[in-house]
Amino acid sequence: MSSGLEINVGLMGLGVVGGGVxxxxxxxxxxxxxxxxxxxxxxxxxxxxxxxxxxxxxxxALITTxxxxxxxxxxxxxxxxxxxxxxxxxxxxxxxxxxxKHVVTANxxxxxxxxxxxxxxxxxxxxxLLFEASVGGGIPIVGCLMNELLANDVHSIRTIxxxxxxxxLTRMAHHRTDFRQALREAxxxxxxxxxxxxxxxxxxxxxxxxxxxxxxxxxxxxxxxxYCQGISGLEAQDFRYAQELGYAIKSLAIATLADxxxxxxxxxxxxxxxxxxxxxxxxxxxxxxxxxxAGKVLFHGMGAGRGPTTSAVVGDLMDIARRLGQExxxxxxxxxxxxxxxxxxxxxxxxxxxxxxxxDRPGVLAQIARILGDGTISIASVLQKxxxxxxxxxxxxxxxxxxxxxxxxxxxxxxxxxxxxxxxxNLLRIEE
Amino acid sequence: MSSGLEINVGLMGLGVVGGGVxxxxxxxxxxxxxxxxxxxxxxxxxxxxxxxxxxxxxxxALITTxxxxxxxxxxxxxxxxxxxxxxxxxxxxxxxxxxxKHVVTANxxxxxxxxxxxxxxxxxxxxxLLFEASVGGGIPIVGCLMNELLANDVHSIRTIxxxxxxxxLTRMAHHRTDFRQALREAxxxxxxxxxxxxxxxxxxxxxxxxxxxxxxxxxxxxxxxxYCQGISGLEAQDFRYAQELGYAIKSLAIATLADxxxxxxxxxxxxxxxxxxxxxxxxxxxxxxxxxxAGKVLFHGMGAGRGPTTSAVVGDLMDIARRLGQExxxxxxxxxxxxxxxxxxxxxxxxxxxxxxxxDRPGVLAQIARILGDGTISIASVLQKxxxxxxxxxxxxxxxxxxxxxxxxxxxxxxxxxxxxxxxxNLLRIEE
Numbered sequence: 070m071s072s073g074l075e076i077n078v079g080l081m082g083l084g085v086v087g088g089g090v091x092x093x094x095x096x097x098x099x100x101x102x103x104x105x106x107x108x109x110x111x112x113x114x115x116x117x118x119x120x121x122x123x124x125x126x127x128x129x130a131l132i133t134t135x136x137x138x139x140x141x142x143x144x145x146x147x148x149x150x151x152x153x154x155x156x157x158x159x160x161x162x163x164x165x166x167x168x169x170k171h172v173v174t175a176n177x178x179x180x181x182x183x184x185x186x187x188x189x190x191x192x193x194x195x196x197x198l199l200f201e202a203s204v205g206g207g208i209p210i211v212g213c214l215m216n217e218l219l220a221n222d223v224h225s226i227r228t229i230x231x232x233x234x235x236x237x238l239t240r241m242a243h244h245r246t247d248f249r250q251a252l253r254e255a256x257x258x259x260x261x262x263x264x265x266x267x268x269x270x271x272x273x274x275x276x277x278x279x280x281x282x283x284x285x286x287x288x289x290x291x292x293x294x295x296y297c298q299g300i301s302g303l304e305a306q307d308f309r310y311a312q313e314l315g316y317a318i319k320s321l322a323i324a325t326l327a328d329x330x331x332x333x334x335x336x337x338x339x340x341x342x343x344x345x346x347x348x349x350x351x352x353x354x355x356x357x358x359x360x361x362x363a364g365k366v367l368f369h370g371m372g373a374g375r376g377p378t379t380s381a382v383v384g385d386l387m388d389i390a391r392r393l394g395q396e397x398x399x400x401x402x403x404x405x406x407x408x409x410x411x412x413x414x415x416x417x418x419x420x421x422x423x424x425x426x427x428x429d430r431p432g433v434l435a436q437i438a439r440i441l442g443d444g445t446i447s448i449a450s451v452l453q454k455x456x457x458x459x460x461x462x463x464x465x466x467x468x469x470x471x472x473x474x475x476x477x478x479x480x481x482x483x484x485x486x487x488x489x490x491x492x493x494x495n496l497l498r499i500e501e
Numbered sequence: 502m503s504s505g506l507e508i509n510v511g512l513m514g515l516g517v518v519g520g521g522v523x524x525x526x527x528x529x530x531x532x533x534x535x536x537x538x539x540x541x542x543x544x545x546x547x548x549x550x551x552x553x554x555x556x557x558x559x560x561x562a563l564i565t566t567x568x569x570x571x572x573x574x575x576x577x578x579x580x581x582x583x584x585x586x587x588x589x590x591x592x593x594x595x596x597x598x599x600x601x602k603h604v605v606t607a608n609x610x611x612x613x614x615x616x617x618x619x620x621x622x623x624x625x626x627x628x629x630l631l632f633e634a635s636v637g638g639g640i641p642i643v644g645c646l647m648n649e650l651l652a653n654d655v656h657s658i659r660t661i662x663x664x665x666x667x668x669x670l671t672r673m674a675h676h677r678t679d680f681r682q683a684l685r686e687a688x689x690x691x692x693x694x695x696x697x698x699x700x701x702x703x704x705x706x707x708x709x710x711x712x713x714x715x716x717x718x719x720x721x722x723x724x725x726x727x728y729c730q731g732i733s734g735l736e737a738q739d740f741r742y743a744q745e746l747g748y749a750i751k752s753l754a755i756a757t758l759a760d761x762x763x764x765x766x767x768x769x770x771x772x773x774x775x776x777x778x779x780x781x782x783x784x785x786x787x788x789x790x791x792x793x794x795a796g797k798v799l800f801h802g803m804g805a806g807r808g809p810t811t812s813a814v815v816g817d818l819m820d821i822a823r824r825l826g827q828e829x830x831x832x833x834x835x836x837x838x839x840x841x842x843x844x845x846x847x848x849x850x851x852x853x854x855x856x857x858x859x860x861d862r863p864g865v866l867a868q869i870a871r872i873l874g875d876g877t878i879s880i881a882s883v884l885q886k887x888x889x890x891x892x893x894x895x896x897x898x899x900x901x902x903x904x905x906x907x908x909x910x911x912x913x914x915x916x917x918x919x920x921x922x923x924x925x926x927n928l929l930r931i932e933e
Contacts, residue, residue: 089794101652103719103836104719104836104838106836207792207794207796207798209641209645212644212645212649213644213645213649216644216816216819216820217633217641217644217820218641218816219816219819220811220812220815220816220819345780360639361808362525362639362809362812362815363638363809363812364802364803364808365802365803366639366640366641366803367799367801367802368798368799368800369777369798369799369800369801370796370799371795371797376793376794376795376796377794377796379652379794380650380652380653380792380795381795383652384650384652386652387651388649392824404535404536404538406535406536
């Protein structure tokens, strides 16, 4: 098929993922050429520090610290960016596209914040910008939203998209460890960073959700449009009570479309135990897309790590290489034509799980129930648990029927002000 | 993007799927045009019987009974075939490709039997042949094997790929119904045909597995290379015993690659209850691909029906339309360069579940164990169940450690010949 002319690749970044990409391009060169129909050659690799020891397989002549040796080389048709972070990555991506090069990136932060501008630059230059590796590692969700599932109007995307938090919550659920202990274990296994804020507070998930929602709804969704609640407020008893009520607790990143508006949020939520998302354990990720034609399609796989991310990056690279003719051709780009509104979390309609620490005496529940009733929040179930005779306190766990977030927050402020309520421990949404 | 020139589509077949495709192309014309970047127009629809009542939305002038009005019309760039069956579909597909038209088909039988010839014809003519809808309905597994996961060497594909059998097995497992009753229910719900042979005996799954294995291993795998065992031999007690041993029973279509050879088979098997595949219920399908880079990626969704199949067909159509320039261009095709051997089932290495009806008296197990031992088949567990004092019989359920299929079959013949063995009820593999 097509010509035997080789395709030259410039790789920017040689960390965990860059190393995997380089190794695959070099070690698997023959297999890749057969699958693509023509040879792909790694022509140059950008690193920050030339003196750092590298895998022996890369000839020294390939390594450079000067980005211009990639961006300014007309023989390089495809640039792969796996540096991460906003700068200098954004500048490199912009320069590569401007120079008419196809681009593959694994950069979720750049794609979440500047994706639409970069996509439109790519379209204007008649080149491809692919970013499968920016979300979900080895799960091919970006490509499927752009291609295989494109015939659908997407109604919702429900995801477990951060492996660190899912590992921590899985430990807390199955081993009764508390949050700090589970976080420590995640750090020991290399699943969490020394400063875990980005994962634990939901920012990483919000970047990924912004990318998926933008593709799914053909509307720009920005990370700052997404409500974020972290998992550090969860305690062992939340898992116990949730289980008793028939639920698992998972940190979900969800975007839904209703009445022409998008609702996008990241938070720990209760999920029915028999739901597929409840069964996603450890560092695995899952994405459930509900489409107008396909119905619910769920993807499950490893969301991070050298292998899965390399699978996504090299897959994108092969996609471009297989379609690369000798002349430049018009390129299909994602159309962001919908311009839908992204709603504030206040407008969310959900069921809720509420855990309170209260004085253990008669009439307390009545006071709380009255406030909820005044706010037209209907109670679905109440558990009174773990009375502490010494402190004369008890736990009250309330689940509600669907209610509006703003009403629930307002009622909660009044509940918290009751003299009999020692503490509002947790407010979680129930996703069914 | 690109030109505003419209793309003309010829649709062959207007049954359940054809009706869905036609409705989507007509009713969603605006949305599709925006997503594609140029208008797509349904120009002609081939039907067998012009007098049959049709949805009002299709103008009469679009309907024809003459295939030449599609195959011979140079203005039609994309042909969609949803007739099903081998002929005349194979001839139409061949003629369309020969005429230089891009083709989208939902035809699993044709693609399983003649896919490689048609793919090579398409490549030679510089056109696309896409067939996402031939396997797994709304699950985008064909596209992902051809594109998103292409960087991986695939080690295995494990699937639940026939909704009819999965519905029947789910009923048998959860409602203790027997096979005939569950089949009747499936027929009442429209999930099984009046003659259910094709589904129940595994032929439908074998067609789909042949397609997936061919793509995954870059080697032609023919339906007749695939060992097929149906589900009609399963009885209620198999589900009870399996559950007791910690397993679910699922009809799996599996292709694995080891030592340079492919092993492909369709059979009911025991799957550990906590495996994701054990949790696939009802008419849902699932496909688990294990790749060298991505690890295990699981896809779960609706494997049949008008909506999901339309999602796949229209997705393929949009893929072609989005990439269609004004001139013909070289096309990436699947390379079948591996030429691997497909092994007979005799060489399978597996754990086994064996259920026997035996005389309920001392020494029986010893006789059976001796035969298995002589065949170097190592026993993992034995259950003696459901003694019937009237008939003086009991059930023996044996699970084994990994053994070779040929040895197990040989031992089973000897066991069946023992005077104390009334019947060999079932031999199932255990997939872990």
